[in-house]
Every structure is written in C-alpha cells, then in structure tokens.
C-alpha cells in the first residue's frame with residue numbers, strides 16, 4: 001500500500017479525521033471529543049462526503065441497492081474525490097485559517113478504501129488527487145470485526161433492515177487497516193470499552209495540542 005502524499009497544512013488550526021466501517025464508533029467518539037474540546041477551543045465539525053454527493057442518484061444506488069449495474073463505480077469514486085477536494089480546500093482549510101480545530105467524519109482515506117475494496121487497486125489517479133488534499137494532524141481509524149460493526153448498525157432502529165454488502169465490508173476493513181498503517185494513522189480497536197477508547201482519543205488529541213501550542 002502506497003502512502004498518500006498529502007499537502008502539509010500552513011494554517012494555524014488543526015484537522016482531526018475519523019474513519020472506519022459503518023458502526024465502528026466514529027460518531028460516538030466524535031461526540032465525546034466535541035463535548036470536551038468545545039469547553040476550551042473553537043471547533044468546527046463536518047463530514048465527508050457532503051450532502052451533494054450523498055443525495056446523488058449514483059451514490060444512493062450504491063448505498064441502498066444490491067444492483068448497481070447501471071453505474072460505473074469509478075465514476076462515483078471520482079465524484080466523491082472531487083467533493084472531498086472542494087470540501088477540504090473551501091470548507092475545512094478556511095476554518096483552520098481561523099485557528100479552529102476541525103473534526104471530520106470520514107475523509108479522503110474512505111474514498112481510497114472504497115475504491116480499492118471495489119477492485120480498483122491499480123488506479124493511480126487517486127494518489128495524484130491526494131496531493132491537493134490536506135494531511136490531517138491526526139487520522140483516527142476505528143477497527144472492529146465486521147460482524148460486530150454490522151450488529152451495531154442493525155441496533156439503530158432506522159437501519160435494522162438496511163442493505164449491507166457483507167463481502168464489501170470485509171474488504172473495506174482490510175483496506176482501512178492497510179491505509180492506516182501506511183499513513184501513520186492512529187488505530188483503535190473499538191472492541192474495547194467506549195471509556196478505554198476515548199481515553200486514547202483524548203490523550204492523542206491532548207498531545208497534539210501541547211505540541212502545537214494551542
């Protein structure tokens with residue numbers, strides 16, 4: 001797995017990203033961190049992809065239906081990558097220039113993980129596009145076995161019957177682990193208790209803030 005050659009930040013703020021399978025615990029950990037950070041800092045919370053992509057027909061078809069024959073996955077990936085580029089440069093970076101700590105639910109890594117998991121491991125364009133994406137100060141990757149992640153998703157009443165491609169989840173998990181290792185991510189197993197996981201999240205962020213003098 002090749003490391004993503006992302007752009008180094010010049011802004012004074014910070015960028016913390018949260019990736020991993022649906023149900024791995026991103027929202028849970030983000031919410032605890034938000035509650036802590038906003039006591040003392042200016043924060044900006046956001047997510048990728050943006051609603052423009054989430055609401056598109058091609059995205060919804062891939063997310064909600066087992067049959068995607070009418071669409072080419074690579075074109076969805078390019079659409080999502082474009083959305084992430086725009087979002088990083090025009091939404092995230094301006095907030096960092098204001099000195100804020102930006103927390104982003106999913107990031108460019110999710111695009112890479114999905115592209116590879118769908119069988120496009122040979123595509124080079126995504127590595128080229130990554131050069132216009134900001135390197136996060138901390139990239140958290142939460143990991144849990146697929147069966148547990150899916151069980152957690154199914155516990156949400158609105159998602160108890162949602163379409164989930166199990167084979168894809170297994171491939172995604174493997175890609176996330178490889179991407180985390182190649183890109184100096186912080187890997188946390190959310191099989192541990194929420195308190196234990198959050199302790200690691202909090203300490204990692206504390207160290208970043210101490211080093212960055214915010």
Ligand SMILES: Nc1ncnc2c1ncn2[C@@H]1O[C@H](COP(=O)(O)OP(=O)(O)O)[C@@H](O)[C@H]1O
Pocket residue numbers: 020021022023024025026027028029152189190191192193194195197
């Ligand atoms: N160590 C843990 N970290 C985070 N969530 C956990 C952990 N252990 C159990 N959970 C549960 O798993 C679920 C994760 O859901 P959520 O945070 O919405 O995941 P995501 O945003 O990644 O889809 C929650 O119901 C949470 O209570």
Ligand SMILES: [Mg+2]
Pocket residue numbers: 026027
């Ligand atoms: Mg979530």
